[in-house]
Amino acid sequence: MADPRRRGGRPTGARAGGRPPAARRPADPARLAAYDVLRAVRVDDAYANLVLPDVLRKHGLTGRDAGLATELAAGTIRRQGTYDAILATCVDRPLAKVEAKVLDALRLGAHQLLSMRVPAHAAISTTVDLVRARIGQGPAGFANAVLRKVAAHDLPAWVRRVAPDPGTDPVGFGSVAHSHPRWVVAALTDALAAAGRSDELDALLAADNEAPGVTLVARPGRIDRDALAAQAEGEPTAYSPVGVRLPGGDPGALPSVAAGDAGVQDEGSQLVALALADAAEGGAGERWLDLCAGPGGKAALLAALAAQRGALLTANEAQEHRTALVRRALSLPDGSLAPGVEDVVTGDGTAPRWEPGTFDRVLVDAPCSGLGALRRRPESRWRRQPSDLRTLVPLQERLLGSALDLVRPGGTVVYATCSPVPAETVSVVDTVLAGRDDVEAVDATAVLPGVPDAAGPTLATGAATVQLWPHAHRTDAMFVAVLRKR
Ligand SMILES: C[S@@+](CC[C@H](N)C(=O)[O-])C[C@H]1O[C@@H](n2cnc3c(N)ncnc32)[C@H](O)[C@@H]1O
Incomplete structure (x- = not known):
């Protein structure tokens, strides 16, 4: 008599009350939701944080299930560099030849096996169920075979097997062990060195992989x-x-x-707004400008501080749809502008509408690579390119130049980025200051005296900057330079 188990049939009574047979087992909604987020990020260029709420709603996930789906999606995206290096050794063809949607599922499975406390059998079977439900029976068998190989070692053992020797190739090791593109590791290595923190690379890269x-x-x-x-x-x-x-x-x-x-609001971003408010005494009767305000987090804090000190804030943003976000951030529930707000406008900060010397204080929270906020935006490390700096740096220089023109003699400009990369931070300030004799740099650490161990690279003038770090301050890696117009 044929063995019913051989045909995938159901032995009489064997599963009564137990799990349904694999072919009929529904895929787990949290895994399906995470898979949908990975797909949206890959296919639609979506931002994981922005699509998550909709996807969670579509799958009816709340509470712990929503938390699980969020960790599955964000964690998988953050750590996909490490998982790909591991998967490449478990697949009999180049990873680039694996269908992208199958690779998404393999990464999800690897994340559960290697970075979450999901038992191996559950990580594998739920991933196989998902592949069967969304892709097909053949790929499900393939996923099963690959993930069984992945399950053979834990993450530290895999890293020892697949990452370059940290002694001879520290950047390559950081890239594979901590799942960052190689050029990003090189840029962050330079950033740490410029701030005198060369021995903190592992800690920084590890912090980038923690959910903030x-x-x-x-x-x-x-x-x-x-x-x-x-x-x-x-x-x-x-x-x-x-x-x-x-x-x-x-x-x-x-x-x-x-x-x-x-x-x-990230604590580092709060400190940037506080730096502008605390960089000079008083404030009564002053006009403050946030030159690059979208989506408006710092502007909202600045407006509240301005209202307390008798100053008025104007918020400027280049992109109309982001100005709408600023306006919302600066409005009261009844739709009126919050106390402390003078105006919210759309405009190119490099060609400002105001006369030189109009403002007492200007914040330039410059568009930047965002390499200091990688933990917050899971996919951004894979999207950014080294060539981005070629367009960002000249824009940053022009925006800082505008801000210095817009501030009155004796007024203050704070230049900030959520990147610690020297090309976007001290180099921008040094380049702009080298071209003018009407500005002096102020010790930025004195403006934020309550933040320990925050000195960033020193400017060419000798003035200190502030550089915060995810691993040291549990903030985004905000850079702050404080400048005073003569
Ligand atoms: C780092 S974000 C600012 C974040 C904001 N300060 C906050 O806390 O919410 C930089 C902003 O600068 C804007 N931007 C880019 N180019 C600009 C320009 N030429 N003039 C003004 N704003 C610009 C971007 O659209 C982006 O909204």
């Missing part, structure tokens, strides 16, 4: 930080006097966030 916690800003004059911490059941941030670190949960559900009295 959620921090809130309590906008001064609108909600007290302690009240926000109590409402959100969070802790005060270490350096920003207006920040609250959350244990988890949905910050959008908080009444103070819904009302705009508080907002989600």
Whole structure:
């Protein structure tokens, strides 16, 4: 008599009340959702953070299931460089010849096997179910065979097998072990060296692979930080006097966030806005400008600080749709502009509409490579190209030049980036200052005295800059230079 198990048939009574047979097992919704996010990022050039809410809604995921899908998607995208190096040794053809949608699923499976506490049998069977449901039976068998090979070692053992020797090729090792493109590791190596932190590369790259916690800003004059911490059941941030670190949960559900009295904002970004407000005494009667304001996080904090000090903020942004975001960030629930806001405008900051000397303080939060915020945007390390700097650096220089023209004698300009790469930070400031004799650089560490170990590279003038780091400060790698017009 034929053995029913051989035909995939159901032995009488064997599965009663147990798992359905593989061919009929439905794919797990959290895995399907993560897979859909990977597809949207790959096919539609989507941003994982932006598509996630819709995908979670489509799959009806909330609470822990939504958290699982988010970690599956974001973690897989962040660590895909390491997983690809491992998968390449488990597949009998070049990875480039594996169908992209199958590779997405293999990466998802590898993430569960190597970086999450999912038991191997569950990581493999759920991935195989997903491939069967979305791609087909043949690829499901292939995924099963490949993931069984991946399951043979844990992550440290795999890294020892597939990464270059860190002694002879530290950049190559960092690239494979910590899943960053090689050029990004080289750029971050230079950035750390310029700040005197050459021995921190591993820590920085590892921090880029951690999901950032959620921090809130309590906008001064609108909600007290302690009240926000109590409402959100969070802790005060270490350096920003207006920040609250959350244990988890949905910050959008908080009444103070819904009302705009508080907002989600990285602690480093809060410190940038505070630097402009604290870079000079007083403020009463002053006009402040945020030259590159979209989507408006720093502008919202600046407006609150301006209102407290009797100053008025104008927010400028080049792209119309981002100006709309700024306007929303700077509006009260009734639609009127928040206290402290003079105007919100769309305009090219390199060809500003205002007369020279119009403003007392200007923030240039320049468009940049974002290599200091990689943990926040899972796919960005794979999208950025070294050639991006060729267009960004001249734009950064022009924007800083405009800002210096727009500020009155004695006024202050803060130049900031969410990149620690010297080409976008000190080099930009040095280049612009070399071309003019009406500006002096101020010690930026003195403007943010509460942040320890924050000195960045020194400017050619000898003035200190501030450089924050994910691994040292648990913030994005914000750069700050403070300049004063003579
Ligand atoms: C790093 S983001 C600013 C983030 C913002 N300060 C915040 O905290 O939400 C840089 C912004 O500069 C804008 N931008 C790019 N080129 C510009 C230009 N020529 N003039 C003004 N803004 C520009 C970009 O559209 C982008 O919104």
